[in-house]
Amino acid sequence: MQLQEYQFFKSLEPHAIQKVQEDAKIVSAGVGSFLYYQGDINDGILFLEKGSVKVFLHSDEIGKGEITLYYITPGEQCLVNTLSTISQTPATATAIVDESITGWLVPTKTMQWLVENSPAYREFKVAFCAQRLGEIFQLVEELRFKRMDQRVLNWLFVQGRGTIHTTHEQIATILGTSREVISRILKNLEKEGVVSLGRGWIKLMQGFTSLHIPNQKKITR
Known part of the structure; x- marks a missing residue:
């Protein structure tokens, strides 16, 4: 670029x-x-x-x-x-x-x-x-007060792009939980059609923010 x-x-x-x-x-x-x-x-x-x-x-x-x-x-x-x-x-x-x-x-x-x-x-x-x-204020609030599945959703949202290059282990370290917990949550989201998972990447599918992050708009940088 x-x-x-x-x-x-x-x-x-x-x-x-x-x-x-x-x-x-x-x-x-x-x-x-x-x-x-x-x-x-x-x-x-x-x-x-x-x-x-x-x-x-x-x-x-x-x-x-x-x-x-x-x-x-x-x-x-x-x-x-x-x-x-x-x-x-x-x-x-x-x-x-x-x-x-x-x-x-x-x-x-x-x-x-x-x-x-x-x-x-x-x-x-x-x-x-x-x-x-x-x-950032939303992320801090979610990290403090929300359930882990909601914390994962909000972390994905804050990254601000369609495909996020990361691993389940990295997300677990960031959110202070285990890789197994993150993998389970992401697999459930994939079954719901919210995300698509690959080796080293997570793709947010169309409708992700409106479905799982109420009253938020995805802002294009």
Whole structure:
């Protein structure tokens, strides 16, 4: 995926497009590389050409583990990265490369320039932040209060794409349960025609959100 294919890029004014193209830097990183830690101040916003990044919260207390907020894939943007870069405040989560990445890093000064000089970018960014915050708040609520099957459904929904590349073991680790429990729940969902399962991937079938996540709309990034 090319930078100009990103939704935000398509809406920019000509002078803003030129500015981003001139300042963007090509970057790459291998699996397991940390892009930033909780508390870091980011120095640019990452736009992926390929690969995947996991964004998660972790605790310093032994045994508390971590909570995965979401994964970033080409075409998507990271709320934590965006807010830290533009406001120059500490990141509220940690990001690690899940699948080797290549992409572009647009520096802080360029992104701040866009906020000040591009009405189109400001409008897009407000909508993007509101969308992501709503999804994260929903995830946190579901992780705390809902039954495991509902927690699985909501985690799938928050990933925001039709096909999710993950394993039952990874979901079990994220949600704090066993692989067997996750496998049973996913098999039941497959029987209902809600998902399709394969080795290392889960496909959300048409009607997934309206059937199992009441009063929610799937938002296209």
